[in-house]
Amino acid sequence: MSSNVNATKKLTLVSLILMIFTSVYGFNNIPRSFYKMGYAAIPWYIISGIAFFVPFALMMAEFGAAFKNEKGGIYSWMEKSVGPRFAFIGTFMWFASYVIWMVNVSSGIWVPISNAIFGADTTKDWAFLGIQGLTGPKTLGILGIIWFIFVTYISTKGLDKIKKITSVGGTAVVIVNLVVWLSAIILVIVNHGFAQPIEGLKSFTTTPNPKYAGNMLSALAFVVYALFAYGGIEAVGGLVDQTENPEKTFPKGVMIAAAVIAIGYSFGILCIGVFTNWSNVMSVKGVTLGNASYVVMSNLGVAFGQAFGASQATSIAMGHWVARFFGLSMFLALTGAFFTLTYSPLKQLIDGTPKLLWPGKLGETRKEDGMPVNAMWIQCAMVVVMIALVSFGGNSMAKFWDILVNMTNVAMTIPYMFLSIAFIAFKKKTSIEKPFEVYKSYSSALIWGVIVTLTVGFANFFSIIEPGIEGDMATTIWQIVGPVFFGLVAILMFSRYEKLSKSSSTEKSA
Structure with missing residues (x-):
């Protein structure tokens, strides 16, 4: 993202806000939040913005300014603040979150394809090659496996024409947002009200979803969705040195962007309520x-x-065409993201960490384009196994999507805890030069570091235990399995690295 900015032309307040907005804001979060909580999702977005988004974004800005010349990204930040073991486990968990995202989207990408072709989601009726036993999640799993092998194969060839698809998809999703907002404004005027009635404060504190109504644990578990919706803010850490008058402009830009994004999500949820009655739809x-x-x-x-x-009949046909446009938009956007994320996090992880960490030829990159081809195929094998395990683990489509989405949300928010803990250590180290500081004192950094860490930690804790308490142990287990598995892999890899390093230094001294 920052590479697109002309080095001689600094980011203004407005351009900084727009860049943060496009990095973080995701339309898909809005309908999913409405589905789970109705208007009651809005307060949680506001609370999460205050307790997580703003303070965490400012922490990433300080990190980015202090380590702007480091090539290792978040690994370098944590390694120089805490130590190599902590940094590798945190960075490996960050990489793992994208692996789990790819497990989710490999199966999920067929829903926008179905909408683009048929104007509706027909995936629950699909049967792979017409085989009766391979329906629903099993079919999506098999298609997801084929898709990911195809994407990995194309990506290892180093083709970057796919970037054109990314920009087309991104533009289409912007149009989708504008269509929803303008249509909602028109419909509220024409219909003189909301399809999902607003009954005072109660509408914003009580969900129409019977699964969540009166269940505080479920509501607290929803915070992970809000945190996930604010994800991607760590990417703006590198923009500090490209911003005009960063000491004043950057914190102001983050605050305004956070307000705009929180209002954007809140307004989007209200817009859906204009034309969608929760009980009827x-x-x-x-x-x-x-x-x-x-x-x-x-x-x-x-x-x-x-x-x-x-x-x-005409209204239903209009619905199908809107779904087709949205399905095509999301397919293009997800495809572009997929081809980038197949190699980008893995490349950053390998480039930023010591070569001895990677067994065999796993850490090798191709000389021509720097692609970590061997590691990409190992990553492909992991994704394929996880898709197979989740998709063949049950026949319920609703359960299948609950597991995939919850796994992704937990996996992608846990690394934020590593970064917020590392920030506390970073502020304590006076040896690190800090050209840009928002948290002027160590005590303020400590307080906000603890608040962010606890917000993410408790949200994930409630998200993990809530399904199990409700009797859905499969979702609870899968949310734990992903992070624990990758955490153990990281610990074993680092222990191996330490032994190799010791034996190597012993041989040299001898």
């Missing part, structure tokens, strides 16, 4: 976390047709 059998966004977009087309007197 979201509680219908077949609606899952995997297809909630497409159900909402299809419903927008139907609601728009009905508001202007179109027949039922």
Whole structure:
């Protein structure tokens, strides 16, 4: 992202805010939040913005300014602040979060394809090669495995034409947001109200979802969704030195961007309530976390047709075309992201860490383009195994998507705890030059570091235990399995590295 900025042209306040917004804001988070919590999701977005997003973004800004010349990214930040073991485990967990994201999206990408072709999510009825026993999650799992092997093969060739698809998909998703906002404003005027009624403060504190209603544990577990929605902020840490008057502009830009993003998510959830009645649309059998966004977009087309007197058949057709456009937009955006994320986190991990950490030829990169081809194929094997285990573990589509989405949310937020803990140690080290500081004293850094760490920690704790308490042990187990497995792999790899380093230094001294 920062490489696109002209070195001689500094970022202004407005351009900085726009860059943070595009890095963090994700439309898909809005329909999923409405599906889980209705309007009651809004306060949690605001609380998470205050307790996590703003302080964490400012921490990343300080890290980025202090280590702007380091090539190892977040590994360098943590290694110089805490130590190599902590840094490697934290960075490996960060890499692992993208592996789990790829497990999710390899299976999930077929939902936008279905919407793009049929105007609706028909994946629950798909059967691989027509085989009766291979339906629903099993079919999506097999297709996901084929897709990921294909993406890995293309990515190892070093082709970067896929970047054009990324920009097209990104533009289409921006148009989707504008369509939703403008349509909601028009519909609230034409229909003189909201499809999901606002009944005072109660609407923002009580969810229409019976699974969550009156269940404080479920509500607290939802915080992970809000934290995930703010994900990606660590990427803006490298923009400090490219910002005009960074001491004043950067913290102001982060604060304003956080407010804009929190308002954007909150306004988006309200917009969905304009044309979507939760009981009539979201509680219908077949609606899952995997297809909630497409159900909402299809419903927008139907609601728009009905508001202007179109027949039922025409309104449904409009719904299908809106779903087709959204499905195509998401497919293009996800495809672009996929090809980048197949190699980018892995390359950063290998480039930033000592070569002895990687057994055999795992840490080798191709001379022509720096691609870590061997590691990419090992990554492919891990993703394929995880897709197979999750998709063949049960037949319920709703359960399948719950497991995948919850696994992703937990895996992608845990690394933030490593970074916030490392920040506390970073502020204590006077030997590290800090050209940009928002947290002027160590005590303020300690307080906010603890707040961010506890916010992420408790959110994940509640997210993990809540399904198990409700009787869904499979989701609880899978949320634990991913991070624990990759954490153990990181510990074993680092222990091996320490032994090799000791034996190597012993041989040299001899």
